[in-house]
Amino acid sequence: MASVTLLRTKGLSRQFGGLKAVNDVNFAIREGEIRALIGPNGAGKTTFVSLLSGRIAPSAGSIEFLGNDITARPAHKRVRDGIAYTFQITSIYPMLSVFDNVALSAQSALQRSPGAKPAVIAAKAKEALEHVGLSDRLRDRAGTMSYGHQRLLEVAMGLALEPKLLILDEPTQGLSDGEIENFCRLVKEISRSATVLLIEHNMPVVMKLADTITVLNHGEILAEGSPENIRANAAVQAAYLGTG
Structure with a gap:
C-alpha cells in the first residue's frame, strides 16, 4: 500500500449554534487505502465528509489534499481536484x-x-x-x-x-444481499485506481472492506485502527458496536 498521504485535516471543526457537530478532528488517509468511517447516528460522519467535499465550510481548522490547502476551495473545484462524494440520499437526475x-x-x-x-x-x-x-x-x-x-x-x-478520492456515504443502503456482495467486489476494484472513504452502518461490509477504520463519536475521533483492533476496542463497543 502506498504511504503517500492523500488528504489530511488539522483541528477540523464545525459548529451549528451551540452544537459541535465536528470537533477538532485530526485525520489522514493514504493513497490506495479503503478507509471506513463509522459511528452512532449523530456522531458527525456526514458533516465531516461534507466538510471534506466542500459542501459546507469549517468553523475552524484546515484541509489539505495532496499537500495543497483546500480549506477555502469551493466544492466544484474540489471535484476537479479529484474528490467525488456520493450522497447518503441519492442525487441523480431522475x-x-x-x-x-x-x-x-x-x-x-x-x-x-x-x-x-x-x-x-x-x-x-x-x-x-x-x-x-x-x-x-x-x-x-x-x-x-x-x-x-x-x-x-x-x-x-x-x-x-x-476521482483520486471517492467518498461513499451509506452506499449499501437499499441493496439486496446479492447486490451488497457485488458492491464489495466493486469497491475492491475501485481501490486499485482510487482511494475510498466509506461511511457505512453495515458492519460486515466495513469489516470485510476496510484497511483502517475511524470511529467518530460526538464529533470527535474515538478510535482508529485495523478492523481487528476496532472490533476488540472496549470504548468502541460501548459507544457503537455493543448497541443494538
Whole structure:
C-alpha cells in the first residue's frame, strides 16, 4: 500500500449554534487505502465528509489534499481536484436516462482534457455503468429504478469523474444481499485506481472492506485502527458496536 498521504485535516471543526457537530478532528488517509468511517447516528460522519467535499465550510481548522490547502476551495473545484462524494440520499437526475446521468459526470471530468469528443464521453460513461452492473439499463429513466439501483447509479456517476478520492456515504443502503456482495467486489476494484472513504452502518461490509477504520463519536475521533483492533476496542463497543 502506498504511504503517500492523500488528504489530511488539522483541528477540523464545525459548529451549528451551540452544537459541535465536528470537533477538532485530526485525520489522514493514504493513497490506495479503503478507509471506513463509522459511528452512532449523530456522531458527525456526514458533516465531516461534507466538510471534506466542500459542501459546507469549517468553523475552524484546515484541509489539505495532496499537500495543497483546500480549506477555502469551493466544492466544484474540489471535484476537479479529484474528490467525488456520493450522497447518503441519492442525487441523480431522475428524468434523464441512466446513460445521460453518467455521461454528464464523464463530460465534467473530461473537460480537464481539451477536445474531448462525444465518443470518448460515451465510452467513459458505459465503462462506469459496466463497473456497477447497470450496463443493461442505459436507456431506462433513472427515476424509475429501485432505490438500490439508484445508489449504484450514483456510484457510477462518481466513477465517471475519475476521482483520486471517492467518498461513499451509506452506499449499501437499499441493496439486496446479492447486490451488497457485488458492491464489495466493486469497491475492491475501485481501490486499485482510487482511494475510498466509506461511511457505512453495515458492519460486515466495513469489516470485510476496510484497511483502517475511524470511529467518530460526538464529533470527535474515538478510535482508529485495523478492523481487528476496532472490533476488540472496549470504548468502541460501548459507544457503537455493543448497541443494538
